Amino acid sequence: MSNATMWWVLTGVLVALELVTGTFYLLMLGLGSVAAALAAMAGFGLSTQLVAAAIVGGLGALLLGQWRKRQTTTQQEAQYQHLDLGATVQVDAWDAQGTAQVKHRGAAWTAVLAPGQTAAPGAHRIQAMAGNRLVLEKI
Known part of the structure; x- marks a missing residue:
């Protein structure tokens, strides 16, 4: 099985888990695995794929966390x-x-x-x- 196929399977698993749990953080990690799959399809090596997954997924999770902090309302x-x-x-x-x-x-x-x-x-x-x-x- 090629690296791209494994990344697409991981994307499907992460999206399915996100639908079950309702957290958007798994969706951000799914976006990271999409970036890695695209890097694999472009012919980059495994280390580049892992870096792409980490950067896109991590940045997405970080930005989501910051956005949620701004959206929360106080109890009052x-x-x-x-x-x-x-x-x-x-x-x-x-x-x-x-x-x-x-x-x-x-x-x-x-x-x-x-x-x-x-x-x-x-x-x-x-x-x-x-x-x-x-x-x-x-x-």
Whole structure:
């Protein structure tokens, strides 16, 4: 089997693994193996193919990491983008752990009290989201 064929098989394996895992880093390494396959098809030696794979794949992974760092939002920004903040819900009762089950948008949600709030039934406002829990404050 020629070097180019082995690089193309490796590309297929890397792309398949990327589809399973959902990370784009494997896709960048796949691009590196494409560069190595093209170098093999052009007649370059194995060392040149490895250098091409390392440069293209490594540079792609590095650039992807830098791009992801710039795209991440802080927790505060993510909460401001959430459409449920400020909506009101009705709390019937709080349990001993300080949580309650509330209906919001047709589904049952687990709610917790915001810091400094006391557990009392009645109308509450959604102050924040903590994972899949609503953080409530008394109205």
